[in-house]
Amino acid sequence: MPRLFINTREIDCPDGSTILDAAEAHGIRIPTLCHYPKAHSGGVCGVCAVEDLETGKILRACHEMAIDGMRISTYSAQARQAREEAIRTLLLSGDHNCLVMDLPPEQWTKEQLRIMQKPWHESQCPSHGNCRLQDLAIEFGVSINGCEHSAEPATLDDSHPMIVRDFSRCIQCGRCVAACNQVQVNEAIPVQDAPDGGNQLGWHPLVNYEDCTHCGECVQACPVGALFEKKAFGLSHGHDARMVRTTCPYCGVGCQLWLHVKDGRIVKVTGVDGAQPNQGRLCVKGRFGYDFIYSPERLTSPLIKDGGGFREASWDEALDLVADRLSEIKKEYGPDAIAGVSCARSINEDSYNMQKLFRAVIGTNNIDHCART
Numbered sequence: 001m002p003r004l005f006i007n008t009r010e011i012d013c014p015d016g017s018t019i020l021d022a023a024e025a026h027g028i029r030i031p032t033l034c035h036y037p038k039a040h041s042g043g044v045c046g047v048c049a050v051e052d053l054e055t056g057k058i059l060r061a062c063h064e065m066a067i068d069g070m071r072i073s074t075y076s077a078q079a080r081q082a083r084e085e086a087i088r089t090l091l092l093s094g095d096h097n098c099l100v101m102d103l104p105p106e107q108w109t110k111e112q113l114r115i116m117q118k119p120w121h122e123s124q125c126p127s128h129g130n131c132r133l134q135d136l137a138i139e140f141g142v143s144i145n146g147c148e149h150s151a152e153p154a155t156l157d158d159s160h161p162m163i164v165r166d167f168s169r170c171i172q173c174g175r176c177v178a179a180c181n182q183v184q185v186n187e188a189i190p191v192q193d194a195p196d197g198g199n200q201l202g203w204h205p206l207v208n209y210e211d212c213t214h215c216g217e218c219v220q221a222c223p224v225g226a227l228f229e230k231k232a233f234g235l236s237h238g239h240d241a242r243m244v245r246t247t248c249p250y251c252g253v254g255c256q257l258w259l260h261v262k263d264g265r266i267v268k269v270t271g272v273d274g275a276q277p278n279q280g281r282l283c284v285k286g287r288f289g290y291d292f293i294y295s296p297e298r299l300t301s302p303l304i305k306d307g308g309g310f311r312e313a314s315w316d317e318a319l320d321l322v323a324d325r326l327s328e329i330k331k332e333y334g335p336d337a338i339a340g341v342s343c344a345r346s347i348n349e350d351s352y353n354m355q356k357l358f359r360a361v362i363g364t365n366n367i368d369h370c371a372r373t
Helices: 019-025 077-092 110-116 132-139 175-183 217-221 284-288 315-333 348-362
Strands: 003-006 009-012 049-052 058-060 071-073 163-166 227-229 242-247 256-262 265-271 303-306 309-312 340-342 367-369
Touching: 003 019, 049 077, 058 077, 077 132, 175 217, 217 227, 265 284, 303 315, 340 348, 348 367
Parallel strands: 003 071, 340 367
Antiparallel strands: 003 009, 049 058, 049 071, 163 227, 242 256, 256 265, 303 309
């Protein structure tokens, strides 16, 4: 078990731990950006820079293994300088206007005004106020005034009905690749092929939609505004939406959701990280299928067929009618004349109760479930 010093504090850590693992296990904060705790991802951006006081080298804490006898500083002048330079490089590598969004346009540079003319840039960045890169730039006071913008021409993929992939904001961190390939195991985003985990010039996480399940896990993993929900664009920024935790209604798994609610309407859905049973992972329906709530065609009360059409009824009237008809059929034709199909969108407890109703009350085994097929 390695024993090392971090900021003069002596700590132990299990074999195979990175410097970041060792620090976090003992409550020592090291800023990160490309590091993705759900998967083996990191070592790219350099934000987690620390100094090895024995050698004077700058190490990437999320990538370097903890070695017995190490003496590490997380806040030395050299470590802070390396961290600030990494943040500045990332800000200059793409179309990031986040640091001027709260300023009047007359104070913007020509480059910043040019960015606003691009598609999906006419409003605030979809991650404004909730962007890891923006947070770090503010925390460490990183300025890009007077620096030359080094962004390369980037691809825009807005052909998907639900997701925009604006690679002009991509920082090539690889988190979306890890989310797709290691967490969801869809392998729809090719792995970055660069030596020593470094950035590959011109590489962007393009998607093979033949393998994509459209789950949006890559969107939730993105720490900046490169991947975002198309229908949520411009509706909410930062923390102006109220977070409501609920259970996904689409099947019996019970995945936990965060509903982002603004002005009484859901503007976005994200998974609850660490929650059982889904650990924050969602499917395409759970993440994007909430529009039906506001459909004018949605039924809001039971309907009973009356003559040539349907009329609205109360729940008491509708349930009494169903109970009476089932009793009549059972009395005249026997219980096996009745069959039921439980919906896969119901929770497990509802499906259990339905089969119990048919077997114990009606007296038939004619009960099925649509997921069986």
